[in-house]
Amino acid sequence: MGCQTGVTIGNLLAFAICTHDPDTGELTSADFAPTYRVYQDEAAEPILAGAMARLDGVNTVGFYTEQIICNSVNGFEDGRTYTVYIEATVDGVTGGISYAFVASARAVIRWCVATLSDTSAAGATVQDAALATALVSDALIGSAVVDDLVKG
């Protein structure tokens, strides 16, 4: 469906819906912008919420997307699961859908480990090494996880 099932911390994630008239099943624009709420695990308070926007409205019908930033500032954490709940109203009838994805910092961690382990071989710059050091010291990427990857 319209959402990837995994995202690397710090990356963008886009999700999409196609809205239909419940009576005819035909692609139809929503009565107003569909709303979404993003939940972490089963916490009842969403970490993000907002409205979706039409994409390429000239060539599409009832097609809405939203792009969110999956970083620690927005509340995303390594290994946690996230659920997107979407409501859209067409012809006065409100329908919904939910998507799920998991956030991972592994790709970031691997880059940090590679950079810190062998900066010359990785072609990393002094700035890369500084960034990797900063990321590893971030609470997001614990040293225990880095140790695990180095061993693994």
Next chain:
Amino acid sequence: MGCQSEVAIGNNLVFSICCHDPDTGALTDADSAPIWRLYEDETATPILTGTMTILDDVNTTGFYTELIACTVANGFESGKSYTIYVEATVDADTGGVTFGFVAV
């Protein structure tokens, strides 16, 4: 849909559904808590079963989730595939959905 496609052994996994009235297509709460059964590969006996609960009821309609711990103790094995079967009854009509994921 409402389930990730992969989970690391030891991590939690959350799956979700949105219930609709089959007559109108409108988001509607289920008559009772939706039930779920989780199967490994094609083994007929589920390794886990349970019911789902409403999440953020004030701001949502017909939205149910469940969190499961994908641990060895719960029967999860790396490389195996898992299927969740969910049943929900709305306005006396029972519908269903399935999700699939792999443990790594």
